[in-house]
Amino acid sequence: MPFVELQSNLPASSFSADFLKKLCTFAADVLGKPLDRMHLIVKPGLPMMMAGTCTPCVVLSISAIGVTDTADKNKEHSAKLFEFLTRELALTEDRITLQFHSLQPHQVGKAGTVMSYL
Numbered sequence: 001m002p003f004v005e006l007q008s009n010l011p012a013s014s015f016s017a018d019f020l021k022k023l024c025t026f027a028a029d030v031l032g033k034p035l036d037r038m039h040l041i042v043k044p045g046l047p048m049m050m051a052g053t054c055t056p057c058v059v060l061s062i063s064a065i066g067v068t069d070t071a072d073k074n075k076e077h078s079a080k081l082f083e084f085l086t087r088e089l090a091l092t093e094d095r096i097t098l099q100f101h102s103l104q105p106h107q108v109g110k111a112g113t114v115m116s117y118l
Contacts (some may be wrong), residue, residue: 001035001039001066001115002027002028002037002062003032003039003041003061003062003064004027004039004040004060005041005060006043006058006059007043007058008044008056008057008058008059008089009047009048009056010058011044011047013030014089015044015062019088021038023084024038026084027040027078030062030077031062031067033067039092042063050095056089056095057095058085058101059097060081063093063099065102065105067101068100074105076096077100082096082098089092
């Protein structure tokens with residue numbers, strides 16, 4: 001049950017419904033998770049500064065159970081996600097930062113319980 005959150009100082013018009021679907025589908029594929037388990041939040045138009053400048057930038061956070069828990073896995077995820085974001089948003093790699101958070105099943109609630117019991 002991955003959670004993907006994209007924060008950016010790009011305007012909302014940069015994130016069409018088509019882009020959201022592409023990002024969600026791509027992230028599901030990269031993480032090896034079913035699309036119907038994905039959660040995506042996009043927060044555009046934020047006041048943001050990265051590396052001392054306010055030029056367009058993105059921070060992408062991914063929280064998931066079992067697929068973001070090692071450096072080797074995240075290195076693979078990172079390469080694919082950077083390629084996608086640079087292509088789709090016309091940003092250079094130095095304007096994108098990724099964060100990976102490993103979740104345990106007891107930290108995710110679903111259907112009145114936690115994933116440990118589902």
